[in-house]
Amino acid sequence: MEEIIRVENLHKGFDTLKVLxxxxxxxxxxxxxxxxxxxxxxxxxxxxxxxxxxxxxKGSISFENNYIAKADATGKAIYKRNKEVIKIxxxxxxxxxxxxxxxxxxxxxxxxxxxxxxxxxxxKEAVKSAENLLDKVGLKDKRDSxxxxxxxxxxxxxxxxxxxxxxxxxxxFDEPTSALDPELIGEVLQVIKNLAEERMTMLIVTHExxxxxxxxxxxxxxxxxxxxxxxxxxxxxxxxxHPRIKTFLNxxx
Amino acid sequence: MENxxxxxxxxxxxxxVTLKIYSITIIFSIPLGMLFAMGKLTKIPPxxxxxxxxxxxxxxxPLLLQLLFVYFGLPYLGMELSREMAAYVTFVVNYAAYxxxxxxxxxxxVEKGQYEAAKALxxxxxxxxxxxxxxxxxxxxxxxxxxxAVTLIKDTAxxxxxxxxxxxxxxxxxxxxxASIEGYIIAAILYLIMTFVIINIFKHIEKRxxxxx
Numbered sequence: 001m002e003e004i005i006r007v008e009n010l011h012k013g014f015d016t017l018k019v020l021x022x023x024x025x026x027x028x029x030x031x032x033x034x035x036x037x038x039x040x041x042x043x044x045x046x047x048x049x050x051x052x053x054x055x056x057x058k059g060s061i062s063f064e065n066n067y068i069a070k071a072d073a074t075g076k077a078i079y080k081r082n083k084e085v086i087k088i089x090x091x092x093x094x095x096x097x098x099x100x101x102x103x104x105x106x107x108x109x110x111x112x113x114x115x116x117x118x119x120x121x122x123x124k125e126a127v128k129s130a131e132n133l134l135d136k137v138g139l140k141d142k143r144d145s146x147x148x149x150x151x152x153x154x155x156x157x158x159x160x161x162x163x164x165x166x167x168x169x170x171x172x173f174d175e176p177t178s179a180l181d182p183e184l185i186g187e188v189l190q191v192i193k194n195l196a197e198e199r200m201t202m203l204i205v206t207h208e209x210x211x212x213x214x215x216x217x218x219x220x221x222x223x224x225x226x227x228x229x230x231x232x233x234x235x236x237x238x239x240x241x242h243p244r245i246k247t248f249l250n251x252x253x
Numbered sequence: 254m255e256n257x258x259x260x261x262x263x264x265x266x267x268x269x270v271t272l273k274i275y276s277i278t279i280i281f282s283i284p285l286g287m288l289f290a291m292g293k294l295t296k297i298p299p300x301x302x303x304x305x306x307x308x309x310x311x312x313x314x315p316l317l318l319q320l321l322f323v324y325f326g327l328p329y330l331g332m333e334l335s336r337e338m339a340a341y342v343t344f345v346v347n348y349a350a351y352x353x354x355x356x357x358x359x360x361x362x363v364e365k366g367q368y369e370a371a372k373a374l375x376x377x378x379x380x381x382x383x384x385x386x387x388x389x390x391x392x393x394x395x396x397x398x399x400x401x402a403v404t405l406i407k408d409t410a411x412x413x414x415x416x417x418x419x420x421x422x423x424x425x426x427x428x429x430x431x432a433s434i435e436g437y438i439i440a441a442i443l444y445l446i447m448t449f450v451i452i453n454i455f456k457h458i459e460k461r462x463x464x465x466x
Contacts, residue, residue: 096370113385114375117380159370
């Protein structure tokens with residue numbers, strides 16, 4: 001199957017702290033991949049490097065065989081011009097832990113903003129597809145509400161609809177349920193599950209182990225800035241060979 | 254009675270001068286403040302240092318001193334400005350310094366996540382500022398801007414020290430000429446009317462931004 005994302009030898013540090021220490025992996029179209037691992041293992045940073053919210057130090061990142069960043073002879077990541085990077089990254093949808101909805105815009109306004117401003121869609125067209133998306137995430141009646149009037153779960157569902165409105169090739173989820181009250185987690189996971197059924201390509205950083213096991217084609221286990229295991233869910237949950245995975249699962253399950 | 258009408262008329266002539274200083278200051282210092290606030294937020298160090306020094310000097314010394322410096326001081330350096338010009342320049346530069354800080358703080362009060370969400374949606378920096386950041390910053394900026402707008406009305410009275418015939422100066426000369434208090438009372442009433450109007454304009458604008466939290 002066609003490759004959407006390829007990452008090679010990715011390194012990223014913040015001042016003296018090295019967060020990613022050489023990451024290699026690929027995402028194929030239609031794959032659903034969960035990224036798990038202890039806090040501080042670099043999961044979120046990895047995700048944020050993919051759509052240029054963080055700038056990688058070393059290595060290459062490519063999207064549909066176009067380099068966003070390419071390693072030079074010394075391994076240093078050389079990025080394309082900012083304009084091109086932004087253009088490529090607009091095909092990558094992202095859902096944040098803290099939703100990051102635009103508080104001054106209504107639910108509808110949040111969703112139609114980028115399709116109109118970035119993709120140049122007409123307002124009519126954007127509203128129509130926004131309404132379909134709201135229906136899909138079960139929030140049709142919240143169209144004219146403002147973010148402060150919504151629960152966390154509703155906010156996150158709007159955020160998912162907002163990302164989907166750009167017709168992304170892949171969706172990145174950065175701990176989408178970590179900021180939610182326990183009783184609101186289910187509704188957000190359900191929306192992600194529905195996307196999985198439509199074979200939306202997804203990369204999900206999560207602490208919801210049962211969920212990850214249930215929906216993922218592959219699971220990436222990260223620890224200390226490296227990928228320890230990249231395999232099918234059973235590699236992690238049924239026969240965890242690696243002692244670090246065992247320790248981690250004992251803590252979280 | 255006729256005397257009171259004359260006093261009022263004379264002070265009202267001062268009000269024209271006051272309003273002129275006021276509107277010129279607002280019209281020029283707000284855009285300048287926006288520009289300087291943007292400059293302060295760039296990653297160009299020399300520009301930031303210059304603006305840092307500028308806001309420090311103009312917010313750190315009395316406006317009265319600045320007025321005297323510009324009108325009576327600069328001629329010694331070969332720069333002579335008319336009374337009006339001296340007042341306009343000083344007020345604009347002084348108030349722009351305050352607005353710079355207000356706008357900078359307002360823009361910085363918008364969460365980092367808002368920039369990230371906009372970027373993740375493919376919005377470039379200009380779009381992000383225009384559509385996402387500035388509209389949110391305005392809500393934060395409005396109350397302190399309203400305060401400044403009210404303070405400015407009263408600060409225009411300082412222009413009397415360079416003998417500009419604004420409200421206070423005219424009131425003062427009426428008081429000395431007639432040896433009576435009416436001039437001051439009329440001046441006070443005029444200031445109260447003007448500040449009342451400004452306060453209510455800002456209340457109205459703030460209400461328009463109250464639709465979200």
